[in-house]
Amino acid sequence: RKFEANAESDSEEVVDLPKVEEKIGAVPSGLSTDSDVVKREAESISKKSLRSNAEKFEFQAEVSRLMDIIINSLYSNKDIFLRELISNASDALDKIRFLSLTDKEILGEGDNAKLEIQIKLDKEKKILSIRDRGIGMTKEDLIKNLGTIAKSGTSSFVEKMQKTGDLNLIGQFGVGFYSVYLVADYVEVISKHNDDIQYVWESKADGAFAISEDTWNEPLGRGTEIRIHLRDEAGEYLEEFKLKELVKRYSEFINFPINLWASKEVDVEVPADEVEPSEEEEDESSKASSEEESEDEDAEKKPKTKTVKETTYEWELLNDVKAIWLRNPKDVTDEEYSKFYHSLAKDFSDEKPVTWSHFTAEGDVEFRAVLFVPPKAPHDLYESYYNANKSNLKLYVRRVFISDEFDELLPKYLSFLQGLVDSDSLPLNVSREMLQQHSSLKTIKKKLIRKALDMIRRIAEEDPDESNDKDKKEEVSSDNEEKRGQYSKFWKEFGKSIKLGIIEDATNRNRLAKLLRFETSKSEGKLTSLDQYISRMKSGQKDIFYITGASKEQLENSPFLEQLKKKNYEVIFFTDPVDEYLMQYLMDYEDKKFQNVSKEGLKLGKSSKDKELKESFKDLTKWWKKSLAASENLDDVKISNRLDNTPCVVVTSKFGWSANMERIMQSQTLSNTASQAYMRGKRVLEINPRHPIIKELRDRVVNNPEDESVKQTAQLIYQTALFESGFILNDPKEFASRIYDSVKSSLDINPEATVEEEDETEEVESEESDAKEAASTSKAEAANDAADVKDEL
């Protein structure tokens, strides 16, 4: 009874899946005196019920829903189940091989040490079996791995699958195993882990699964066998040619031998009298012998034999296990790279990777690597960007898979790349932790970043749309047609990563800045690079002009651009919130400084009149600053050089937040108002000395600096300028009432005019009826609630 006790305490300790039934009359191993009884019991399992004496569990709710979707799915590409199961088998083999690096014993001897995958068919019973000699699963593993999904976001993923019916995502999300129910209605998983005895997991995808100690199947030694009881309509997976084709198509890059127990027709020579020939065969053999006779009469003297066809079975290797990255890049076709990408990334869409780089690094540290830029960013690329481990590079050491969670290989901002690194310079027989400390890793990382950035730069260089040269842009060859538009596609998917790179990677900042793309006041909806911007700069222009804001449309009409546009300067539009952070790190490019045109310090060439103007508006600027400093957040008032039609704008100091940044910070839920006050840029009101409003205001101030109505108007102008400059007003109510006051005066309404009182009796009546209505509604609601509670009970 020892097993039973252990099994129960195990399951309770490890997972909280409820058992459906108590074990009734289980036959524990070793106690059975009649193993035939157990065997018969196993054989008699009908497809209707699971083994009656097994321990039963319910699937986690999400798994149940997922299985429901899969089993009822009309998804036509049912083939995917095979690649998912082979990929799991390969992962399990990788795991045992990795462990064997530090403990040779772990692999065992003989067949156990053969790291391979075997596929077998049983046409009669309609069973397809996939077996590996991988790490196997303990009972705990079976319960946890094949009963729950631990990944976050599972529910939303299941919902998405339900809506789209697109099961292609299944492998990427890490629930590949369950795709087996596309073709099966009953599955057994037999597994043996070195630390446990052999178990059978089984389920009919009806919300429950069962686990029993395996006392009837052949011992596996180590590893897992998945027995798929195929549905009637999935008979095609019992055909050898179908399986061969699928393995070729999907599992070409699995680095372990995949063997199929394949039939073979062979000619066998048997003594003629040993076999009772059929009529047809008799004819043929007599024909043959008469030919032989005519050719060589001596043949008659030899003992008579006969050739018959016999079906034999033997293991047939289905894949070429030579790793693609060990081949010479010249010998690998584009199609092979594409397929390799799909198998690495578990991305089985039809889209090709945008580009790739396959190279060998030599010198102190040697390694080979293949890097891919995927066609699409994963849906969660920027979710918890700073916390999650998201490397997509697989690390191999001397052809042995070590890990795909090795974050030390690439910085976070390049985590969107897929690929692998195989190094001969790293030691094999050390723990993962030791490996993470290894000095070669730093060199590998440095080289990988360089290569990755080169590869991305090449996408742009080869894209005819990116060229400044008109002829090149229009040149049409099949090769460059394929590359057309590739960079903007890349930018759309991964542009944010490049920006994050500029923020995080000071060493490569300039290289990354070269990859930046943006729209400008002159780009007419197309993307521009910094190099292109510089090539178009006006003679004498020293700075690179940019502005940040919520949208291109808003920025195009910004008052900050008035003089710049008039003087034909180009201004970069940054509209992504991350751009505000980006520009705190990107100070200059190719010796040119960046100038935010909504901030102080904009130089557009001096005019001889500047001094004169400053002098003639001195009274106004001084007065304005003094009269508003107390009530508003205003630090200075100056003459502007950037305005044309607008009377004034509010600019911020060079190192404080821009208006756009203030807006972004305020919209963040956890923003801290104290730090906001500290980071807020100084506000400077810039006035347009040629504007009639400003000129009139100056005259009035000079006339009577104490005039209350002029003060009010000056305040309203300032608040309007704040608003137009992109700031959020502290007190919109006050601003609105000032506007209404000014509307009143333009409509010649007496400023003292008050609002007409409402008729009081009417109000009481309506209040009463409102109250009555409310009471009846709440009564109805209470009745509904009571009914709900009743229903629930």
Ligand SMILES: Nc1ncnc2c1ncn2[C@@H]1O[C@H](COP(=O)(O)OP(=O)(O)OP(=O)(O)O)[C@@H](O)[C@H]1O
């Ligand atoms: N043949 C196997 N040998 C050992 N463990 C296995 C095997 N097949 C599945 N498992 C275990 O079951 C888990 C769930 O498998 P499933 O295919 O659903 O997701 P996954 O393998 O984690 O993700 P993905 O499908 O993306 O590889 C695996 O993580 C693994 O631990």
